[in-house]
Amino acid sequence: MVGLRQFVIDAWSWLNYKPVMADAGRPGNRAFPELAASWLPPQEMRRLAAYKVLAAYDNNQAGQLADDADSAADRRELGDAAKVVDTALGYLLGSEQKVTVEGAEHAEGEVPRPGAAEAAAVQERLRQWGTKELLTLRIQQAERSAVLLGDSVYALAWDPVKQRPTLRVYDPGFYFPQWDDDQDQDFPTRVHLAWELPEDPELGLKARVRRVTYELGPIAEDDASVVREYPWEPGQPSRMTCFLTDGEWLLEDLGRGQTLDRLPMDKAAFRVRPDGTELNRLDLWIDFVPVIHIANTIPHGGEHWGQPVIAKVLQGLDELAATDSDSAAASATTGTPIIGLAGARLPVDRATGRPVQLTVEAGAVWQLGDSGRMDALDTSPQLAELRARVEHLLDRIASNSRITSAGLGTLDASQVPSGYALKLALGPLDALVGAMRLAREHKYQLLLKMVQRLYQAGRADGWPMGESLPARLVWAPHAPTDRAAVLDEVTQAYGAGVLSLETAVAMLGEAGYPIQDAAEEVARIRQSAQQESQVRMEEAAAARGGGREGQPQEAAAGSGAEAAGQEKAGGFGFGAGALGQR
Structure with missing residues (x-):
C-alpha cells in the first residue's frame, strides 16, 4: 500500500510540485548543496530553497533543476519569467518616486499653516539625503528583489564621516529575524543578517x-535605573537601546546544533570599525532596529513573508517552456523535413559497398528512376498549433498574474474598441499595483522616520529635537493618464471652489505634469497671477483716464468692464487670474 505524500501548507506551498522543494532541507541535496550548511536554521530551509528556485526562473535556468540532465539540456527558456517580473516592477515603480512630508505643500501659501515651514524644510533635507544615497537606485534594487522573490531588505546605519545615514539593500536570503512566541510579528527585537564567505x-x-546582529535590549541589564532620553522623544526616559554585533566564525569550528542564533561567541572574530571600536554589542544609541523588511504582498494573518508576482503562474511558465521546446523540435522537421524516396539510385560507398545515407540539405540532388518518387512529411500544421498554444499560455499567464494582456503588451490594439474598454481591461492590473503599493506604504514611512531619527541621534546640523514628521514615498501613476481630462477636471473643481490651489497642483503633478515641487509651483502661480492682475488694473485705469480726456463715457466704462471681465474669467494655468487670486 502506497502512503500519502506529506501535505504542507505554508507561505511557499505553491512550489510543492517541485521535487527540489521536498528535499530542500536534506543534507547532500544535489540542487542546493549549500543549504546543507550546519549553521542554517532548519525552519528557514524552505524559504531559502524557494528563493533559489525563483532566481533560476529569472535567469532561464529552471531546467537545470530537473532530475533528467538530457531534458534539461533540451529545455527552451526564452525569458518569459523575467519579462513578467520586469513588467510588474515597471508598473509598481511608475515613472518616478518622490519623498513628501505632510504639510509641506502649505509652506508657500499666502498664510502658511502652523508647522508648514518645518515640514517643507524636513522634506527638502530628506530629498537631499535621497539624492546623496541614490535612493531611486536603491528602490529599484530592493523592489526587483521583492517582486521576484517576494521579499527584500533595507538596512540603515549612521556614517560619522559622511554625517548622514547610509542605506544598503540586502538579499532576503541573508535576512533572519528572530521572534518570541508573544512578540509583535512586524517588528522583531532581534535580527540577523548572515551569509557565507x-x-x-x-x-x-x-x-x-x-x-551581523541587531538586538534591542536594556541599556544596563543589571541596573533597571539606567535610562536615557532620545531626541525624538524628549521628556520620555527609556531604558532600551539597540546593540550591534558583527563577527565571523570559521565553518570548521561549528558543530552540529550550532545554528545561526547559537553560534559560539568564544570562537567569534569580531570586526573593528576604522576608529578602532570592536563591533561586539556596540550601543547604537537608538531604540529601534534599523532594518526594514519589504514584502511584495500583504502577508496572510500570522505570516511574515510576501509572495512573488510569478508565484501562482510558475506551472504556466513550465508549460510555456515545454511548448517552446516542442516548437523548437517541430521547427527542425519543418525546415528540414523528413523525405521518403522511392526508386532512387543511391550512391554506394566504394570501401564497404553499402549505400551511402542521404543528407537533406539545400542544393542536394538525387537521381530517381522512371517510376521513382519523392514525398516530404509536412509538419507545419503541428508547428502552427504549437505557436497557437504559446499565445494561449501567454494570455493565461497574463490573466492569472493579473498583469493582463494589455499590461504585458501582448494585446492587439485593434481589439480594443475604446479607451474605456482599455481601462476595463487594465482593471486587474490596477488592483494588483494598488495592493503591492499598499503592502509597502507603511514600510517606507518607517524607513523615512528612521532616517530622521538617525540624523537626530547623530546630532546633525539642522535636525532639532522632537517627534519625527510623517513622511511618505509617493509613486507616479502606473498607467498612462489622460492629462487633458485631468486638467479639465481640476479646472472645473477649482473654479467651483471645491478644491484648494495646493490640492489642484498636487493632482496635476500626480497626473504627470512636470511639477517638481508643489509648494514652489503654488508660489509661482500666485506671484504670476498677482502680476497679471496688477497689469490689468493699470490698463483699466489708463483706459478710464483716456475716456475722461475725450473718449465717450460709455466706451471708457466698457473698457474697464472688459478688463475686469478678463481678470475674472482667468482659467486654471500659470498666471491665470482665477487660480492665483483665490
Whole structure:
C-alpha cells in the first residue's frame, strides 16, 4: 500500500510540485548543496530553497533543476519569467518616486499653516539625503528583489564621516529575524543578517560565516535605573537601546546544533570599525532596529513573508517552456523535413559497398528512376498549433498574474474598441499595483522616520529635537493618464471652489505634469497671477483716464468692464487670474 505524500501548507506551498522543494532541507541535496550548511536554521530551509528556485526562473535556468540532465539540456527558456517580473516592477515603480512630508505643500501659501515651514524644510533635507544615497537606485534594487522573490531588505546605519545615514539593500536570503512566541510579528527585537564567505587560498582565508546582529535590549541589564532620553522623544526616559554585533566564525569550528542564533561567541572574530571600536554589542544609541523588511504582498494573518508576482503562474511558465521546446523540435522537421524516396539510385560507398545515407540539405540532388518518387512529411500544421498554444499560455499567464494582456503588451490594439474598454481591461492590473503599493506604504514611512531619527541621534546640523514628521514615498501613476481630462477636471473643481490651489497642483503633478515641487509651483502661480492682475488694473485705469480726456463715457466704462471681465474669467494655468487670486 502506497502512503500519502506529506501535505504542507505554508507561505511557499505553491512550489510543492517541485521535487527540489521536498528535499530542500536534506543534507547532500544535489540542487542546493549549500543549504546543507550546519549553521542554517532548519525552519528557514524552505524559504531559502524557494528563493533559489525563483532566481533560476529569472535567469532561464529552471531546467537545470530537473532530475533528467538530457531534458534539461533540451529545455527552451526564452525569458518569459523575467519579462513578467520586469513588467510588474515597471508598473509598481511608475515613472518616478518622490519623498513628501505632510504639510509641506502649505509652506508657500499666502498664510502658511502652523508647522508648514518645518515640514517643507524636513522634506527638502530628506530629498537631499535621497539624492546623496541614490535612493531611486536603491528602490529599484530592493523592489526587483521583492517582486521576484517576494521579499527584500533595507538596512540603515549612521556614517560619522559622511554625517548622514547610509542605506544598503540586502538579499532576503541573508535576512533572519528572530521572534518570541508573544512578540509583535512586524517588528522583531532581534535580527540577523548572515551569509557565507568562501575560502580564499591565495589570502590564506578559510571558509567562514559572517553574522551581523541587531538586538534591542536594556541599556544596563543589571541596573533597571539606567535610562536615557532620545531626541525624538524628549521628556520620555527609556531604558532600551539597540546593540550591534558583527563577527565571523570559521565553518570548521561549528558543530552540529550550532545554528545561526547559537553560534559560539568564544570562537567569534569580531570586526573593528576604522576608529578602532570592536563591533561586539556596540550601543547604537537608538531604540529601534534599523532594518526594514519589504514584502511584495500583504502577508496572510500570522505570516511574515510576501509572495512573488510569478508565484501562482510558475506551472504556466513550465508549460510555456515545454511548448517552446516542442516548437523548437517541430521547427527542425519543418525546415528540414523528413523525405521518403522511392526508386532512387543511391550512391554506394566504394570501401564497404553499402549505400551511402542521404543528407537533406539545400542544393542536394538525387537521381530517381522512371517510376521513382519523392514525398516530404509536412509538419507545419503541428508547428502552427504549437505557436497557437504559446499565445494561449501567454494570455493565461497574463490573466492569472493579473498583469493582463494589455499590461504585458501582448494585446492587439485593434481589439480594443475604446479607451474605456482599455481601462476595463487594465482593471486587474490596477488592483494588483494598488495592493503591492499598499503592502509597502507603511514600510517606507518607517524607513523615512528612521532616517530622521538617525540624523537626530547623530546630532546633525539642522535636525532639532522632537517627534519625527510623517513622511511618505509617493509613486507616479502606473498607467498612462489622460492629462487633458485631468486638467479639465481640476479646472472645473477649482473654479467651483471645491478644491484648494495646493490640492489642484498636487493632482496635476500626480497626473504627470512636470511639477517638481508643489509648494514652489503654488508660489509661482500666485506671484504670476498677482502680476497679471496688477497689469490689468493699470490698463483699466489708463483706459478710464483716456475716456475722461475725450473718449465717450460709455466706451471708457466698457473698457474697464472688459478688463475686469478678463481678470475674472482667468482659467486654471500659470498666471491665470482665477487660480492665483483665490
